[in-house]
Amino acid sequence: MAIPFSDATLRLVDGRNYAVLATVNPDGSPQTSVIWIGRDADDLVFSTVAGRVKHRNMLRDPRVSITVIDSADPENYVELRGRVSMTPDAGRQVDTQLSWKYDGKDPGQDRPGAVRVVVRVTVEKATGYAA
Secondary structure, three states: OOOOOOHHHHHHHHOOOOEEEEEEOOOOOEEEEEEOOEEEOOEEEEEEEOOOHHHHHHHHOOEEEEEEEOOOOOOOEEEEEEEEEEEEOHHHHHHHHHHHHHHOOOOOOOOOOOOEEEEEEEEEEEEOOOO
């Protein structure tokens, strides 16, 4: 069941702050990626290319942790833990929205044949300074 976000968490997630996604490798070790993050109601959303390590890890084990770090004050952060579901990123809609949020322009081209997916995280726990 999703938890509601605090006002401080909403400011971090809705702001132009980078996030670090942690997934679990097949051997149990962590894998991290810096990502752009967005929100749809109480879910976190981001876009990735199918077949990348993070995508393969999330297919196998949907448990993730996302830490959002305040770009103005890195000691202000929130860690959000939950489970993912994935659907096609039709027309690169989420990727484009996040590119405008972070870069102020359309995203660059993916490699030929790349398939984008929307990753939706249902947050089950929040910790950190801004939680």
